[in-house]
Amino acid sequence: MALPLLFFAAFFGYPVAAIVGRGLHQGGRWQFGRVGDVLGDPAVRHVLWFTCWQAAASTALTLLLALPGAYVLARLDFPGRRLLRAVVTVPFVLPTVVAGSAFLALLGRDGFTDSLLGVRLDTSVWAILIAHVFFNYAVVVRTVGGLWAQLDPAQEEAARMLGAGRLAAWRRVTLPALLPSVAAAALMVFLFTFTSFGVIQILGGPTYSTLEVEIYRQTAEVFDLPTAAVLTLVQFAAVLAILALHGWTVRRRESALRLVDPARTAHRPGGPGERALLGAVLAVVALVVLLPLGVLVARSFDTPNGYGLAFYRALGSTDGGTFSVAPWQTVGNSLRFAAVATVIALVVGGLAAAALVRRSGRLLRGFDALLMLPLGTSAVTIGFGFLIALDKPPLDLRDSWLLVPLAQALVGAPFVVRVMLPVLRAVDDRLREAAAVLGASPWRVWREVDLPMVSRAAAIAAGFAFAVSLGEFGATVFIARPDDPTLPVAVARLLGRAGPMNYGQAMALSTVLMAVCAASLLVLENLRTPSAGEL
């Protein structure tokens, strides 16, 4: 409890307060008048409104499309299930600019929808919503699936014996049990889409803008720190409101559930209904996730001299100019940073989740909310905050390579908390009691009862934290270490240059990023916690 608190205070609270404070404290006095100015601006209000409703719509659409996927990937046993689970997570690591460009190609002129249906979606808000589904499909599948796989199927059987059909049994028994994790997933999707940046920049054009984009502009381009600070505060207020709503939804619904070994709940798809569902989910995944990824992969082979590996070969050379190291070496950097960030996120998030399960109360609920704030904070704010806050003793990390994983863990830790909490809260307290009366100390109880139950969720959370860290760009770009660019940073640099070689290498490197991500997730999923199989 103390460690996570300290972590968030030092690496979130302090830097963000510093940058906001710098913005509002100008010319030797506090400029609270700016709050009124900015809020009074109808353009700002318009942005706020758009930010909120597109996030809500994106969240709803993502839930709608991904909940069946969560079921299929958690409960149905079919070949390639693990691979599919890893693949749907790949978008998560993709730099949004890269993915946005794939969507532009698919939804724009002569794109997939245009040639097939004669609709161009690149100028409509649908492009944004679909891209948001693409990015966040995995959030729902993994967060909800982690709990779903462990729910005792007998509950649904009980409902069916009372006359409920499949759907009714799901709606009335399974869904309420899943609700905390559905809410957690919804919260995360909402926060991501609320702070959406790259997607909006590319697909929204100058017409659609989010608070995040505005904050970025005001901070990084216009350098109007007071306005940025006010917008950051507005964003905080909105995020806190959402957190309160989430807390209110979840609080009364969390109950101990009978959790079972996930290995026992998966079954082969039986009956036409389940086969149709599987087919539908595969179709959605293919259209919304695989197709855009495929566009990028295809581009990475599409050299000026026909299809080939030229871009990949170029990744190995240093004289492309963009880097003092060969671009492929950024893979190693990214993996290293991501591994460290994942460990930090797991430790901090795991401890926080454990503390949140054991105790309750107002203060703790506040803490719970604090943990989620980084997801709702602009990456520039964090990046600039780090710059000005962590540059003097006692926290002089200017030259420390730790800055990057720390910033990344800031995004990873809330994931860990949100994914693990619903599962931990579902663990029947009497199981812990059973362990205690058999002689287990509280720490042993955690290790022997909670950990095995939550290990699946922890693996999922770790996967997320890892993917987030691999893909994190916004904050990393401001604190990138000399000559240690991470992979997404490298992609961005390549994209920033004209010419087929640069663009092709960016695509090739993005493809490498996807492959690295999928492979890491597969490895992570196959790691078993040692305590699970022990006598």
Add this chain to the structure above:
Amino acid sequence: MGSALLRLEAATVRYGERAALDAVDLAVAEHEIVSVLGPSGSGKSTLLRAVAGLRPLDAGRVLLDGADQRGVPPHRRGVGLMFQDHQLFPQRDVGGNVGFGPRMHKAPREQREHRVAELLELVGLPGAQGRAVAALSGGEQQRVALARALAPEPRLLMLDEPLGQLDRSLRERLVVELRQLFGRLGTTVLAVTHDQGEAFALADRVVVMRDGTIAQTGTPLEVWQHPADEFVARFLGFDSITDAVVAGGAATTEWGTLPVPPGTPQGPCRLLVRPTGVLLSAAPAPAPAPASAADEGALRCEVVARTFRGGHVAVTLRPERGPRLEAECALRAAPREGDTVAVTFDPQDVVALPA
């Protein structure tokens, strides 16, 4: 039995290699109350799950009202099932649990509430609608589960140990009220229980299971009086069993010559003496003429254990020869441990089992 409401034909369920249900044939007539008895792990719950459609059969058929149920989903079978481990819905309160079935059957709200109140009254939890199920004691949970299973009034109701966690007086009251309720509604019932007294009190017919097969079916009295084999006999708690050769109206055993009821098949068999048929007389000849004692038909035994069971005392005897004997005595007539008693046998409690 063409009009059987439920019929199983060679119903088989396998878990891996082992058959938890092994080619079971069973017919339950409309309005019949059948109790399923059997040792732990003999396949009782599996039988109910197969009928409910929660576990597909690996072979054989389940017919309801003559219609094969293959492919019919559980909620379309018109059967109810109370689970052995209750499976109450933790997110719903007691009222929400009990009212779930009627709600699924689109019962109007008022009727539903009325029914919930009525059933909670029946199971001794009046006014418990608003309580959280996690805050109930074990027996209270069981009663809610029972009320929940009763609420939709299915044609065939299957109960898996419905009263197992309740105390005797509540159980006895419920057995009586449930029988009345089922009679009134015309419900057909298949109830698993491990309590013979409860089975006998509740059921028109008893089915005894053994390792996934049916060892015996019959009325309670039939099963009690004529266990089909040694397994059923021992399962019913009859442990005084020995080899015997029946000739005429007597059986020759290690315990001596025992009278047998008329009509007992002749020849070698296993012979069972029910505890009530082991008659003790205070103290026989101190030990002088063993031969004559045997001739008289009295067997000298030492009392090795006596267990007070409420109402009567179970006495374990070590006879001079042969395996141990169990006797049942009235409290005031019971000998003490270490006593020596003379035993005679009541032919009405001597049963020859198929060898």
Add this chain to the structure above:
Amino acid sequence: MGSALLRLEAATVRYGERAALDAVDLAVAEHEIVSVLGPSGSGKSTLLRAVAGLRPLDAGRVLLDGADQRGVPPHRRGVGLMFQDHQLFPQRDVGGNVGFGPRMHKAPREQREHRVAELLELVGLPGAQGRAVAALSGGEQQRVALARALAPEPRLLMLDEPLGQLDRSLRERLVVELRQLFGRLGTTVLAVTHDQGEAFALADRVVVMRDGTIAQTGTPLEVWQHPADEFVARFLGFDSITDAVVAGGAATTEWGTLPVPPGTPQGPCRLLVRPTGVLLSAAPAPAPAPASAADEGALRCEVVARTFRGGHVAVTLRPERGPRLEAECALRAAPREGDTVAVTFDPQDVVALPA
């Protein structure tokens, strides 16, 4: 009882307004086996949880070996608890569950495995170490839970309905073997059960609970023979109770004048007749001289229900006057429903309860 291993002093647990445990005083001596009986919801499980330290007391104290346990966490109390609903660890196999306690107590692997095998043998699941707990039947799960509770050999072992889901023959065998085991290990046991037979067979002493308080404690025989009050009597299944006035060796009741045992306190009281004390004689005078029949001490009753309970038949009688009577008859002596019988009373089964 200064040497009590466990002592509760005014132990109180409240859920909201209601006290689930209401100023309970109880002492359990070392090596004693105590059964806790009581209706569903009377606070039995709460009592065990309070002793285990899983539920802090709202008032009063729990002492183990004379030491107040306030603030001592469950794993430091050296007590074991088998939960009513088992709470097996779903992610561990049977061996992992049973071996959990020894592992927490740092037993070496070999010893642990040996102990697990031994206990699984005891509960009738030899070789089940590798099975998944979700693949066990209800009774099998209960037996694994029992084995798990036994494995660490706690000084004070608390069992919450340890045998409730097992069939009679297995239960009887286990009661005997558990008693031997506890005797050998010197374990002190507090066992909740709803089965009186089991309680009487297992326990040195019985505690009857009612609404969070202790209604009576005593040996099984004491409780059976002299229920402390009408509640305990009814709980034990004695329903033939009426108002009476005792004068000398007889009590005047609606049923007529009943003989009472010597030493019965004089004056008005509630009078209980145990079923075994209700003696039926085939058919009395068809009905000519009611006055004389009453004079003779024989009460005419109609048989309204007979329930076969295995071994004996419970007969419900509607007397000419007064509340219903329960009688217990041997199977062959039992009258049929609708018969009219004459009833006399055995003074040894007539008990005056404190009013």
Add this chain to the structure above:
Amino acid sequence: ACGSSGSSGTDDGKATGSGGGSKTVTLVSHDSFAASKSVLAQFTKETGYTVKVLRGGDAGAAVNQAILTKDHPRGDVFFGVDNTLLSRALDNGLFEPYTAKDLAHVPQDVQLDAGKHRVTPIDSGDVCVNYDRGYFTAHHLAPPQTFADLVKPAYKNLLVTENVSTSSPGLAFLLGSAATYGDGGWQDYWKQLKSNGVEVVDSWEQAYNDRFSGSSAGKQAKGDRPLVVSYASSPPAEVVGVTPEPAQSPVGVATGTCFRQIEFAGLLHGAKNTAGGKALIDFMLSRTFQQDMPLQMYVDPVRDDAVEPPVFVKYGAKVDHPATLSPDTIAAKRDDWVGAWNGIVLK
């Protein structure tokens, strides 16, 4: 390893004692900074200093970062502030004056802080409209050459440019139009551009890689705008790596639409290694570095005697009279213009 000098290194140029120990000079720059390994190695060989490069964000963000951290600078030299942002950097006192050695080889017109020498020009680049040669050949249309051409009906719906508040080429293009039409005239010009169907996207990447039909990336992405606001150096970039070498770059430059950006380097105020920083600035003006730059960053060297690489000579466009504006004018007018532009174009 090098952050341990906290107490002794109380700034000033004489702090070389501690900085000299590490023999490292730190260059703070933006994401686009690049230099060949061999060139940096040569600097080390010549001076004994190794260069550590810290990159952060695009040009604008990098300047802003430098301003934010000016009390505790992250390095010794900053490179990458251009004429559009120069006054923001200078007004914030980011730099210490230093007169670089080879300044004589640098034309006067790019020495925008010639009086104080707080910054040294390093490279220049022209932001111009690029055109898709293939498109104009196929449509038998002459590509536009000047600002005025762009509003002609022939070029309706052909141009994509960048948002001036989020993109530096976007801003440069606006400044170019303002330099051409004057403070009072550019608004009218943009109104015409708008009615002639100019498209605005947020970033250069998007405009050039996704919307522009002339770049190879834009072709893949099915971009449909044959005119884009980009750099004069884009054409050579389009042929790098293409075999066999084409006769012409697929991209051409409308040389009458250019605005010149000049990038500067300066010694950071509070630098730990002042001596190293000075050496680095000198090196950046050396012929070695200047001749390496074009293929690394696609910019033109400022040194008059630097030899341009053959691709630049062969495929590059020669911009003779780019539009320019003084940093002071830019500083004074930029915010107003951006606001007005937003009102005209994005409404």
